[in-house]
Amino acid sequence: MTDSSTGANAAYGDRDPDALARRAGERANPDRDQHFLVDDRVLDRIPGYLPDDTDASHLLEIGGGAGALTDRLLANAAAVDAETAGSAPASHLSVIERDGAFADFLRREFSAAIDDGLLDVIEGDALDVDLPPFTACVANLPYGVSSEIAFRLLPERKPLVLMFQAEFAERMVASAGESEYGRLSVSAQHYAAVEIVERVPKEAFDPQPAVESAIVRCTPRDPDYEVGDEAFFLRFVKALFTQRRKTVRNAIRNTGHISGLDDPDAVVDAADEDLLSRRPGTLDPTAFAALAELAREHGSPTEA
Numbered sequence: 001m002t003d004s005s006t007g008a009n010a011a012y013g014d015r016d017p018d019a020l021a022r023r024a025g026e027r028a029n030p031d032r033d034q035h036f037l038v039d040d041r042v043l044d045r046i047p048g049y050l051p052d053d054t055d056a057s058h059l060l061e062i063g064g065g066a067g068a069l070t071d072r073l074l075a076n077a078a079a080v081d082a083e084t085a086g087s088a089p090a091s092h093l094s095v096i097e098r099d100g101a102f103a104d105f106l107r108r109e110f111s112a113a114i115d116d117g118l119l120d121v122i123e124g125d126a127l128d129v130d131l132p133p134f135t136a137c138v139a140n141l142p143y144g145v146s147s148e149i150a151f152r153l154l155p156e157r158k159p160l161v162l163m164f165q166a167e168f169a170e171r172m173v174a175s176a177g178e179s180e181y182g183r184l185s186v187s188a189q190h191y192a193a194v195e196i197v198e199r200v201p202k203e204a205f206d207p208q209p210a211v212e213s214a215i216v217r218c219t220p221r222d223p224d225y226e227v228g229d230e231a232f233f234l235r236f237v238k239a240l241f242t243q244r245r246k247t248v249r250n251a252i253r254n255t256g257h258i259s260g261l262d263d264p265d266a267v268v269d270a271a272d273e274d275l276l277s278r279r280p281g282t283l284d285p286t287a288f289a290a291l292a293e294l295a296r297e298h299g300s301p302t303e304a
């Protein structure tokens with residue numbers, strides 16, 4: 001292996017993102033969610049945002065593109081292997097890429113890593129393909145489907161470091177009472193402690209996206225509350241936030257068709273007045289969970 005920063009055989013972590021994009025021979029197409037990271041400093045920092053105790057033995061990357069982040073993740077995997085020196089199973093990286101031309105390029109560019117058993121490239125849609133048994137995921141997500149991908153990953157309860165549009169990231173991390181707080185905040189925080197670890201300007205990408213971006217770290221943990229039926233809890237939260245300007249009382253009454261409650265009035269009768277007179281955006285996740293349990297008990301929910 002040479003250490004040329006532009007050659008296909010460069011050491012992992014050394015590849016120049018612009019040279020990778022040139023070698024791929026395909027133009028990144030924003031209509032296909034292709035905004036490639038070209039800022040080396042951001043690329044170098046991303047793997048380090050995984051929580052300290054992360055099992056990084058099988059990393060997953062979604063949307064490999066021309067491989068700038070793939071290269072950094074391979075460097076990480078190779079470093080872990082050098083450190084454990086055979087005393088632990090070899091590290092592995094799986095990359096999912098929907099675009100056949102870029103999937104082919106990744107296979108060519110990183111053929112040595114594939115031959116060494118360090119990498120596999122899964123060509124397909126991240127929303128449909130079977131996910132490999134990954135231990136953590138690091139990705140600069142395609143923004144058109146970032147919500148769907150995030151909610152495919154979060155229930156796996158593995159550490160995630162994901163790039164999103166900044167506005168989406170702010171909604172993920174928001175707390176009760178903040179204007180960005182909503183269904184996305186409660187649902188994401190149900191699975192993990194969620195935090196923005198870096199804001200990334202448009203200039204870090206080529207082609208540049210229309211909006212600023214942010215990197216979010218999701219560290220899996222159990223929530224502070226218990227719910228007997230997770231699917232109902234998430235449906236109930238979704239239902240109430242469709243009426244975020246109404247009182248909780250009216251939101252419960254108006255959304256039985258979404259929450260699946262046959263008897264929302266019975267829930268209103270059983271709930272505390274001070275809770276009912278508030279707006280959904282002021283209830284923290286624990287209050288939502290308590291209300292959802294009350295709704296399950298009194299509101300005759302039907303299966304979704």
Ligand SMILES: C[S@@+](CC[C@H](N)C(=O)[O-])C[C@H]1O[C@@H](n2cnc3c(N)ncnc32)[C@H](O)[C@@H]1O
Binds near residue numbers: 097126
């Ligand atoms: C924002 S780019 C990131 C590329 C590269 N990882 C980087 O950081 O420069 C997103 C990548 O996801 C791919 N992509 C778009 N939709 C996808 C999907 N549904 N499943 C898998 N990959 C997808 C695009 O082709 C593109 O390569």
